[in-house]
Amino acid sequence: MQxxxxxxxxxGLIGGSLALALRRADPxxxxxxxxxxxxxxxxAVSERAVDAAYELGKAPLDECDLVVLAVPGPALxxxxxxxxxxxxxxxxLTDVCGAKERICEAAALLTRVVFIGGHPMAGTxxxxxxxxxxxxxxxCTVALCPGDESALGAVRDLWTAAGAATVLEVSPAEHDxxxxxxxxxxxxAAAATVEAFRSSxxxxxxxxxxxxxxxxxxxxxxxxxxxxxxxxxxxxxxxALSQTLRALADQLEQDPLAALKRLESLADERRQxxxxxxxx
Amino acid sequence: MQxxxxxxxxxGLIGGSLALALRRADPxxxxxxxxxxxxxxxxAVSERAVDAAYELGKAPLDECDLVVLAVPGPALxxxxxxxxxxxxxxxxLTDVCGAKERICEAAALLTRVVFIGGHPMAGTxxxxxxxxxxxxxxxCTVALCPGDESALGAVRDLWTAAGAATVLEVSPAEHDxxxxxxxxxxxxAAAATVEAFRSSxxxxxxxxxxxxxxxxxxxxxxxxxxxxxxxxxxxxxxxALSQTLRALADQLEQDPLAALKRLESLADERRQxxxxxxxx
Numbered sequence: 001m002q003x004x005x006x007x008x009x010x011x012g013l014i015g016g017s018l019a020l021a022l023r024r025a026d027p028x029x030x031x032x033x034x035x036x037x038x039x040x041x042x043x044a045v046s047e048r049a050v051d052a053a054y055e056l057g058k059a060p061l062d063e064c065d066l067v068v069l070a071v072p073g074p075a076l077x078x079x080x081x082x083x084x085x086x087x088x089x090x091x092x093l094t095d096v097c098g099a100k101e102r103i104c105e106a107a108a109l110l111t112r113v114v115f116i117g118g119h120p121m122a123g124t125x126x127x128x129x130x131x132x133x134x135x136x137x138x139x140c141t142v143a144l145c146p147g148d149e150s151a152l153g154a155v156r157d158l159w160t161a162a163g164a165a166t167v168l169e170v171s172p173a174e175h176d177x178x179x180x181x182x183x184x185x186x187x188x189a190a191a192a193t194v195e196a197f198r199s200s201x202x203x204x205x206x207x208x209x210x211x212x213x214x215x216x217x218x219x220x221x222x223x224x225x226x227x228x229x230x231x232x233x234x235x236x237x238x239x240a241l242s243q244t245l246r247a248l249a250d251q252l253e254q255d256p257l258a259a260l261k262r263l264e265s266l267a268d269e270r271r272q273x274x275x276x277x278x279x280x
Numbered sequence: 281m282q283x284x285x286x287x288x289x290x291x292g293l294i295g296g297s298l299a300l301a302l303r304r305a306d307p308x309x310x311x312x313x314x315x316x317x318x319x320x321x322x323x324a325v326s327e328r329a330v331d332a333a334y335e336l337g338k339a340p341l342d343e344c345d346l347v348v349l350a351v352p353g354p355a356l357x358x359x360x361x362x363x364x365x366x367x368x369x370x371x372x373l374t375d376v377c378g379a380k381e382r383i384c385e386a387a388a389l390l391t392r393v394v395f396i397g398g399h400p401m402a403g404t405x406x407x408x409x410x411x412x413x414x415x416x417x418x419x420c421t422v423a424l425c426p427g428d429e430s431a432l433g434a435v436r437d438l439w440t441a442a443g444a445a446t447v448l449e450v451s452p453a454e455h456d457x458x459x460x461x462x463x464x465x466x467x468x469a470a471a472a473t474v475e476a477f478r479s480s481x482x483x484x485x486x487x488x489x490x491x492x493x494x495x496x497x498x499x500x501x502x503x504x505x506x507x508x509x510x511x512x513x514x515x516x517x518x519x520a521l522s523q524t525l526r527a528l529a530d531q532l533e534q535d536p537l538a539a540l541k542r543l544e545s546l547a548d549e550r551r552q553x554x555x556x557x558x559x560x
Binding site: 187190 | 354401402403404405406420421423446448450454455457458459460461462463465466467468469470471472473474475476477479480481483484485486487488489490491492493494495496497498499500501502504505506508509514515516517518519520521522523524525526528529530532533536539540543544546547549550551553554555556558
């Protein structure tokens with residue numbers, strides 16, 4: 001099924017970028033935007049990212065073949081029922097949340113629409129429609145959770161049209177466990193490093209360079225936290241990371257040569273990883 | 281004093297980049313390179329980064345007005361005595377190590393040369409002369425420790441010629457405390473995140489995107505670990521960071537709303553920081 005009219009609920013960085021990308025990929029596609037902030041709706045309409053934008057209570061989502069929920073984690077769960085209630089029976093609902101078990105469990109209760117859980121691995125440390133860009137998803141990987149084959153195909157096509165290079169089908173639990181290490185732990189490490197920075201003197205700010213900038217960039221992301229809070233694998237993994245840090249600290253004091261050997265092997269490991277280039 | 285002939289001991293990323301930058305800034309400056317690896321010496325000479333390159337035991341460092349020690353932390357301490365023994369009496373010796381107390385304490389025992397501790401805030405996750413670039417120090421900040429005024433001026437001029445935008449004079453203790461938060465803790469957080477990644481499934485590698493790449497980039501740096509191991513402020517700060525991470529993990533479980541509020545405020549804090557742009 002090729003949707004002719006889609007809805008995007010939440011016109012922030014992800015929803016706004018998706019609208020801009022799909023507009024370019026298929027100028028004939030009709031896009032209904034939904035956002036609670038009037039200024040955001042105006043911006044998105046004035047850039048022609050969406051054909052029209054509404055508050056949820058007035059949005060003609062019943063005209064859409066497919067609706068994308070693009071709001072941060074915890075709020076997204078709350079919107080599943082009211083959004084699907086406004087949709088046509090049998091239409092496709094999908095989302096972009098970085099945690100999938102809790103979302104898919106909640107969506108399994110929906111009877112009106114066909115739900116496909118999704119998660120595009122893309123983002124920046126900026127937020128809102130003013131940070132949206134049509135190239136945000138170029139070359140990225142999107143994880144989709146198993147579901148109705150035809151609906152899955154439509155959601156896959158949507159992300160491919162937006163520029164995704166790889167669409168993987170993964171179970172919600174597999175996804176959440178993997179994304180813990182790929183995204184949520186790096187995020188918490190970055191956030192904790194920013195919190196630690198509060199203990200420093202102003203000189204630390206003057207000495208902070210590319211290493212600090214890159215290590216903490218993800219901490220500025222306003223949406224990973226919501227997904228991390230919905231991911232049941234995160235707390236235990238974060239406690240293990242905390243233990244690793246403590247062990248490194250103790251080892252640096254008690255056996256610096258062993259600590260340096262361990263850090264050297266981690267440096268080699270990191271350099272050998274194949275990761276997307278910074279242009280993405 | 282304007283040095284006419286300088287020595288650079290260690291032609292890796294930092295020493296090699298400094299040689300390339302100074303060569304461009306002043307083609308008439310004579311540069312003696314020292315490295316223990318024949319291939320590195322050959323590379324540096326063939327690119328004209330240095331006029332000639334030697335093993336330490338054969339290097340005419342007595343002809344140099346100024347020598348830069350550009351080897352990683354722990355090895356650098358070992359080289360202070362043998363390098364200064366080969367230098368002219370009263371000549372200037374400086375270094376690039378990211379920890380200054382231990383280096384400056386050891387250098388205070390040198391009577392033959394005038395020592396100025398230095399630390400350029402620049403680097404990449406690559407290493408060796410093959411990663412060296414004449415633009416590495418463009419726009420960077422360099423910390424220098426107090427010392428003989430004339431020698432300090434010469435070292436300051438050297439880094440300005442290499443492209444540094446700011447040269448700060450800071451005491452070794454102030455430096456080490458500040459760099460703990462600006463560099464060594466971010467490094468350890470990145471390294472711990474790479475170690476945690478070992479617990480993940482192959483899917484995590486497929487889902488890793490820009491967030492993982494940037495958060496862990498510094499972990500690939502082969503030299504920060506040496507400096508961190510010489511910094512007395514690091515173990516306690518790393519244990520505090522470990523405690524912060526554990527508290528975040530517990531809070532995500534027990535009071536997710538409070539955790540999200542805390543993370544939101546850290547995200548705002550990070551976005552408001554003024555940091556060097558990625559081009560540097």
